[in-house]
Amino acid sequence: xxxxxSPSRKALSKIACNRLQKELAEWQLSPPAGFKHKVSDNLxxxxxxxxxxxxxxxxxxxxxxxxxxxxxxxMEAPQVIFLNPAPMHPHIxxxxxxxxxxxxxxxxxxxxxxxVCISILSMLSSSPAKQRPVDNDRYVRNCRNGRSxxxxxxxxxxxxx
Amino acid sequence: xxxxxxxxLARAPARPQARAGEEACADTRQDAPAEAEPPPRRPAAFYxxxxxxxxxxxxxxxxxxTGDGVSCLTFRVVDEPGRMHLxxxxxxxxxxxxxxxxxxxxxxxxxxxxxxxxxxKDVICQFQAHLKILQEFWNTMDEIDKVLWIxxxxxxSYAMSHRRIxxxxxxxxxxxxxxxxxxxxxxxRFLGTDGKLDQLIxxxxxxxxxxxxxxKFHENLAAVLxxxxxxxxxxxxxxxxxxxxxxxxxxxKHLPVDDExxxxxxxxxxxxxxxxxxxxxxxxxxxxxxxRSITTTRQSFDVLFGNCPYCSDPVAVKITGx
Numbered sequence: 222x223x224x225x226x227s228p229s230r231k232a233l234s235k236i237a238c239n240r241l242q243k244e245l246a247e248w249q250l251s252p253p254a255g256f257k258h259k260v261s262d263n264l265x266x267x268x269x270x271x272x273x274x275x276x277x278x279x280x281x282x283x284x285x286x287x288x289x290x291x292x293x294x295x296m297e298a299p300q301v302i303f304l305n306p307a308p309m310h311p312h313i314x315x316x317x318x319x320x321x322x323x324x325x326x327x328x329x330x331x332x333x334x335x336x337v338c339i340s341i342l343s344m345l346s347s348s349p350a351k352q353r354p355v356d357n358d359r360y361v362r363n364c365r366n367g368r369s370x371x372x373x374x375x376x377x378x379x380x381x382x
Numbered sequence: 383x384x385x386x387x388x389x390x391l392a393r394a395p396a397r398p399q400a401r402a403g404e405e406a407c408a409d410t411r412q413d414a415p416a417e418a419e420p421p422p423r424r425p426a427a428f429y430x431x432x433x434x435x436x437x438x439x440x441x442x443x444x445x446x447x448t449g450d451g452v453s454c455l456t457f458r459v460v461d462e463p464g465r466m467h468l469x470x471x472x473x474x475x476x477x478x479x480x481x482x483x484x485x486x487x488x489x490x491x492x493x494x495x496x497x498x499x500x501x502x503k504d505v506i507c508q509f510q511a512h513l514k515i516l517q518e519f520w521n522t523m524d525e526i527d528k529v530l531w532i533x534x535x536x537x538x539s540y541a542m543s544h545r546r547i548x549x550x551x552x553x554x555x556x557x558x559x560x561x562x563x564x565x566x567x568x569x570x571r572f573l574g575t576d577g578k579l580d581q582l583i584x585x586x587x588x589x590x591x592x593x594x595x596x597x598k599f600h601e602n603l604a605a606v607l608x609x610x611x612x613x614x615x616x617x618x619x620x621x622x623x624x625x626x627x628x629x630x631x632x633x634x635k636h637l638p639v640d641d642e643x644x645x646x647x648x649x650x651x652x653x654x655x656x657x658x659x660x661x662x663x664x665x666x667x668x669x670x671x672x673x674r675s676i677t678t679t680r681q682s683f684d685v686l687f688g689n690c691p692y693c694s695d696p697v698a699v700k701i702t703g704x
Contacts, residue, residue, distance in 0.1 A: 232575075235552065235638040236668070242573045243633045246534055246546055246556060262572055262583065295631060296675045330631040330672055331691040 231292040233265055240295060241265075244333050256338050265290050268304070269338060277346045284308050286341065287317075288334060298328035300371055301337060309351040312344065316361045318370040319344075320354070322377040325370075424475075432473070435502040443506075449473075457506060461513040465520070467540070469509050471502060484509065487540045488516060489561035519543070522564040522599050526557075529600045531614045546573070550612050552638075553579050559599075567593040582607055627651050627663035630692060631672055637665055653699060660693035669699050 233241065241264050248258055257270040267288040273279025285304040291297040301324050303317035312320040323332060323340055354360070360373075432452045436444055445456040445468060452473070459467045467486055474480045481496035482505060492512035494505055526545055527538065533554065534546040543559045553574035560566050567590055572579050589606040597605075604611050628635055629651050639648045651663040673679040673688040680687045684701045 235640055236632045236634075238552070238574065239638065240631075240633045242546065242554060242556070243534060245573070246544060249544060249556075249558070250542070260571065264573055293671070293675075296671050329691045330668075 233290060233294070234292050237290060237292065237294040238264065241290060244335070247333075248335060253335050253338050253342075255342055259285075267334065269334075271338065271342060271345075273308075274342060274346045278348055278351055279308060279345050282308070286338070288337075295330035295332075298324055298371070299334070299337070300324075300369055301341070302370060308345060309353060310345060310348050311350070311352060311354055314354055314357050314360055314364075316364055318360070318364065318373070320375055320377065322375070325373075325375055326377075428477070431478075432502075438501065438503050439506055455502070459506060459509060459513070461510070461517070463517065463520075465513075465540070467509075467513065469506065471505055488512070489519065489541050489543050516561070519559070519561045519564040522559065526559075526599055529611075529613070530603075531612045548612060549574075549582065549607075549609065551575070551578050553582065555582070555603075555607075563595075565595045565599060565602075582609065585609070627654075629665045629668050630662040631664055631668035637667060643667060653697075655690045655693060655695060655697060657690065657693050657695040660690060660695065662690065662692045666699050669697065670701065673697075673699065 245258075245264070252258065255272045255274060257272075259268045259270060261268070267286075269286040269288065271284050271286055273282045273284075275281075284307070287302050287304050289300040291299070301319060303313060303319065305317065307313050307315055307317040314320075319341065321340065321344060323329075323337065364370075364373075429452065432455075436452075436455070439457065443457045443459070445458050447456075448454045449472075455471045455473070457469045457471065459469050461467065467488070470485045472483045472485075474482065478498045478500070481494060481500075482502070484491060484494060484505065486509065492508055494508055496504075520540065523538070523543070523545075526532070526547075530545075531548040532538075532545050533548050535542055535544075538545070543561050544557060545559070546554050546556045548554055551574075553572070556571050556573055558569040560568065570586065572583050572586075585608045586606060589608065593602050593606060600611065629637075635650060637643055637646055637649050641647070643649075646665070646667045649665060649667070651665050653664045653666045653669055655662045655664075670686060672691060673686045676688070678688065681701075685698050686701060687696065687698050689695065690697050
């Protein structure tokens, strides 16, 4: 499946724009290890290269995260998905949707793009096996119309991975 | 074996500053028996050699000595224009055969030339030469800070080579100056609302070849953007801004000037988490908007009750301007 179509996004509010500029400046000053922001002038969409940590199942492999910001960020969580091909992980669907609570119900404005990236790398690093989620095929079929992962009612139950 | 130490102690009382050295030596001897498994000990000659070298540099320049007494030395180094720098010199266990390592608040560190006959004063001299090389960079940054409207960082360190510059109408340019070639064309990106920004990007792409390393940085920037760059806001405003904390949600000291915000337009932070370990500041507007966006918030009359986004302690904010 090709990468998800982007949801129709309203332009960033002044507050969102200002906060993202500061996050970006901070990122450039000290980016999290293993991540590289692909430079573009689109502040509302960040594409970030993530390299698997050494000593993990994904060591040396490179994937791309797409982060889209809503109009009222950080009151609302950003939409974060892996671009195709998504890593094989029990909580990452083949369409790139990520089952991680801080991207949905547990989001807080205390988090940043940087802290979200570190959480995703941590999730990859603790993976016990390279496999898809058990309900991958059914879920991906239901998302064929380009549905956003933020519209999914996630059931977070696995704290070990 | 112990004879060199008394010799050092004998010399020490002659100078008031030397007492620090004496105390350091005493501390070392006291610490040794207290440890169950003492780390590998340095020979006594190491300490007398280091003390002699500190004396050579000048005890007044020594800011602190930590580690096993003197394995991590911090010196005050003043460059020619009078900027004060702290140079931290760490002496490895293999010193002096192994070179010391250094750290300082500079955009990049010099490569230290070292032989086993080198002295700590040589490290200081090499650092001073490095500071001389960096003067052009700092002069450029100082001029940028003086002439242009810098919104971030508000208090730049000597190591920082990036600046976010306001261009007006919510447009900004984020610059990364090359510390080795500070007058060369910087890396830059444009941030802000579209429209006016498009023209600036077009100008940058069209004109950047005209960047002249012999002209002043801000003159080059204005010429390439083909735009009159705004001056910094008055000093009074800036001094007041420095006292204000950033909001933990929108990361700004002041809310944007916006009709939608009504009476709160341009306001400073006005709420602080009551947890003394947290004390995070917020605009009540931001905190209210956040609390309204989650399902766990409770409301009683005109007050919203919830949890601090940072420490989860209870917070309460009035719904004003309903």
